[in-house]
Amino acid sequence: IFASVPQAPADPILGLVGRFKACTAEKKVNLSVGAYRTAEGKPWILPSVAEAEKMVISDTKLDKEYQPIDGKAEYKRPVQELIFDADVIDSGCLATVQALSGTGSLQCIAQFLKFMGVTKVWGPNPTWGNHPKIFQRALLEYDMYPYWHQESRGLDFEGMIAGMQKMNEGDCILLHSVAHNPTGVDPTPEQWQTIVQVCKERRLIPLLDNAYQGYASGDLAKDGYAQKLFTHSGLEFFIAQSFAKNFGLYGERIGYIHVKCASKDAADAVLSQMKIIVRQAYSSPPQHGAAIVNKILTTPALKEMWLKELTFMSSRISDMRTALRGAIEAKGTPGTWNHVTDQIGMFTFTGLTKDQVVRMVEEFHIYMTADGRISMAGLNPGNVDYVAESIDKAVRG
Ligand code: LMR
Numbered sequence: 001i002f003a004s005v006p007q008a009p010a011d012p013i014l015g016l017v018g019r020f021k022a023c024t025a026e027k028k029v030n031l032s033v034g035a036y037r038t039a040e041g042k043p044w045i046l047p048s049v050a051e052a053e054k055m056v057i058s059d060t061k062l063d064k065e066y067q068p069i070d071g072k073a074e075y076k077r078p079v080q081e082l083i084f085d086a087d088v089i090d091s092g093c094l095a096t097v098q099a100l101s102g103t104g105s106l107q108c109i110a111q112f113l114k115f116m117g118v119t120k121v122w123g124p125n126p127t128w129g130n131h132p133k134i135f136q137r138a139l140l141e142y143d144m145y146p147y148w149h150q151e152s153r154g155l156d157f158e159g160m161i162a163g164m165q166k167m168n169e170g171d172c173i174l175l176h177s178v179a180h181n182p183t184g185v186d187p188t189p190e191q192w193q194t195i196v197q198v199c200k201e202r203r204l205i206p207l208l209d210n211a212y213q214g215y216a217s218g219d220l221a222k223d224g225y226a227q228k229l230f231t232h233s234g235l236e237f238f239i240a241q242s243f244a245k246n247f248g249l250y251g252e253r254i255g256y257i258h259v260k261c262a263s264k265d266a267a268d269a270v271l272s273q274m275k276i277i278v279r280q281a282y283s284s285p286p287q288h289g290a291a292i293v294n295k296i297l298t299t300p301a302l303k304e305m306w307l308k309e310l311t312f313m314s315s316r317i318s319d320m321r322t323a324l325r326g327a328i329e330a331k332g333t334p335g336t337w338n339h340v341t342d343q344i345g346m347f348t349f350t351g352l353t354k355d356q357v358v359r360m361v362e363e364f365h366i367y368m369t370a371d372g373r374i375s376m377a378g379l380n381p382g383n384v385d386y387v388a389e390s391i392d393k394a395v396r397g
Helices: 014-022 047-057 073-080 086-090 101-116 130-137 157-165 189-202 225-231 264-281 288-298 300-330 338-342 354-362 384-396
Strands: 094-099 120-125 141-146 172-176 205-210 237-242 255-260 347-349 373-375
Touching (some): 073 255, 101 255, 101 264, 300 338
Parallel strands (some): 120 141, 120 172, 205 237
Antiparallel strands (some): 347 373
């Protein structure tokens, strides 16, 4: 029965993690997956998370029963507050569902779009490699709008707006709400205002993928600018909120879907349908990580600790941007390297060609994605010079 099943290729991002682990080279660097690492190159359990976890484990009120299909009702407000103002939450116009981090949230939203009769989703070119596959699996058409401008290594804003003008009423537009993956290039506040305006004019359905709130600036409110703008625009839209990166809860699969609706009645109906999707896909969401997030967000001392940790992580990454750029420029490597410090969030889109990336991986054992993306969190004072030196060699050919 299974003899005809073809072998699938390894995942372009997570597959590299396996290759890095298996690599026996003395000098190797993992810049592949977007996961925070300490200055010693180790995964980091946030101290606020460790503290909250102890409290959760000793909480006698918590059992191991199933959570409600859409997650615990009392857990919703604190996570909504990371994005929405109190009046929006109080209006009842939000349908909020705890889901399996970013990917799981997007998966449910994709199925919901299909259920609503949406036919087409537009994502930025480039985008996170999993995006197109998620929507295509839900049998939605997927196409791209211009985003990256190769020459300036910045945003192709004119191209993006022209691309949006070609979209049809009722199409879904996928946007990264902050710290675009893989480019690290975001629209400015003024550009976001135009984007919102065009979404309105073209009657598009926005879907904001919020995987890195807090990672661009260390400030949740600043990183939440686009979400606020959409909220106050009167548009109805989706948000996929991931807690993998900003709480460091990668393996716990914690996140939330928020659907901002025009009325409470609409939100109630949307919630009822989302619950059907969740029930059929995985029944109900995981409890442990959700309880940790809730404990942090509802315990003022822990919340303060977490906010400081966010600032700490984003500033370490930003220091690495300065260090990498400095080291490359000190070598006089051909090309301009200001984009290393101009880009934001977890990634730098280096501009290295496919062949140069192959050399980085095969010859220097620096694991990075084929599109030239490096995870800045994988850099540290102990490896940044080696990475700069290898980039220099790869560029000089
Ligand atoms: C990444 O882009 O590296 C992260 O979002 C992790 C993943 O699941 O791909």
